Amino acid sequence: MRFNNILPELYVIDFHKSLYFYTNIPGFKLEYERKDPLFAFLSYQGSQLMIQQDDNDEEWHNGKPEYPYGRGINFQIETDNVQKIIDTLAQNNYPLKKGIKDSYYKVKKTLHGCREILVMDPSGYLLRFSQGIGKK
Numbered sequence: 109m110r111f112n113n114i115l116p117e118l119y120v121i122d123f124h125k126s127l128y129f130y131t132n133i134p135g136f137k138l139e140y141e142r143k144d145p146l147f148a149f150l151s152y153q154g155s156q157l158m159i160q161q162d163d164n165d166e167e168w169h170n171g172k173p174e175y176p177y178g179r180g181i182n183f184q185i186e187t188d189n190v191q192k193i194i195d196t197l198a199q200n201n202y203p204l205k206k207g208i209k210d211s212y213y214k215v216k217k218t219l220h221g222c223r224e225i226l227v228m229d230p231s232g233y234l235l236r237f238s239q240g241i242g243k244k
Contacts, residue, residue: 109139112156116183119173120231123148123161129230130159133196134185134237155185176232183235190223190239197227205234210241219244 120126123146130136136150136157146161162173187193190208197204206226212219221241228234 115156115158117158117160118229118231118233119162119177120159120229121162121175121177122230123159125230126159129202133200133202134187134193134227134235135196152185153187157183176228178231178233181234182226183233185235185237187237187239190225190237193227193237194225202227212244 118126127138127141127148130148130150131138134152136152139149139151139156141148145163148159150157150159164173194204194208204225205228208223208225210221210223212221214220220243223239223241225237226234227237
């Protein structure tokens with residue numbers, strides 16, 4: 109397995125709840141896990157992230173973590189099917205933070221289209237699932 113050059117590790121409030129969310133709702137693949145501390149390495153269509161049970165280790169925090177974690181950041185995760193994630197969220201009675209929206213972002217002289225949703229994971233991290241919808 110090739111590891112991405114930037115690889116976020118998210119401290120989570122409830123490891124088992126977060127692991128269930130990531131593997132059963134958007135459909136991340138559990139690559140491997142450890143038991144002490146509770147940790148999982150996850151992948152999804154080329155994206156990778158790690159989750160670990162928050163152990164209040166001050167060495168790894170810039171301040172006391174409190175819900176919602178991840179304030180001021182969202183993680184854009186490319187997907188080939190935003191609607192599938194929306195459907196799975198609905199089947200699990202899990203709310204969208206922001207519903208489906210088509211956006212175009214200018215890169216030089218080309219507009220790149222994305223169909224996006226925002227979801228807040230169980231610890232409060234914002235996940236922006238983005239599906240390419242073409243160029244203008």
